[in-house]
Amino acid sequence: MSKKLTIVTILALLATVLISYFAFFKDYEPHQPIAFSHKIHSGVNEIPCTYCHAYVGKSSQPGIPSVMECMGCHKYVNAKYDPKDPKRIYEYNGELIDPTxxxxxxxxxxxxxxxxxxxxxxWERKESIVWVNYHYVPEHAKFPxxxxxxxxxxxxTCHGDVENIDQPRPITTMQMGWCISCHEEKLQKKFDDFEKIHPNISKLSEHEKRNMSHTGRIxxxxxxxDFDRKLGDEHKLNKGKEKLININKEVAWLKDCSTCHY
Structure with a gap:
């Protein structure tokens, strides 16, 4: 292969990479089948996130409302306005909104x-709406x-100020470093708070701290x-069994790979 052809090939590859980046990855904004506005629903009408994403506090996935759930409102809210009626325009956070x-x-x-x-x-065709996902997590990872x-x-924190934007877009990289930094910050605060109650926690080994965080108890x-005197009468019950201290384990120990990876 000649030197000139090699240079042309390299330039073509670079051009392809740059075009792909700016076309598909940089400030990625999916085009949805319906122009659903989070600003209008969550901001103007003050509909809580959990109304549409009902499983967000119960499951690893937040859930997406069915067409039936959407029609439960829009059977009555049809947004029919006279384009000549000045009353159709209203204000939200200093912005004039014209529904037409x-x-x-x-x-x-x-x-x-x-x-x-x-x-x-x-709804009439009995079809589901295929919304386009805009937050992607690698297949080997999980975000519950x-x-x-x-x-x-x-x-x-992850989705941006949805009350003031129509279509959310990724505001974080969702990379391991970003996740770990947040977890370590929250986890350290948990242990700092716990140490105020039980100062001896600072004497535990890393293995014991890790086990405590996993099981939610120590x-x-x-x-x-002399834990009977330190912890009170409630820990004198069931004398034949191991006496345990229950802790809050909402934040998992980050050094365990299985926390985030399959």
Missing amino acids: NYLYDGRKRINFENEIKKLTGY HKPHIRYGLECK QSRKLYK
């Missing part, structure tokens, strides 16, 4: 009524929503030799 000529996601004009008609079409929500993490004798 709304600038969706800053890139296209839509009419709310037309989008609801699309929804009605799915339930423990994160139960811990108190807000949706906007053997009393690991922290106190």
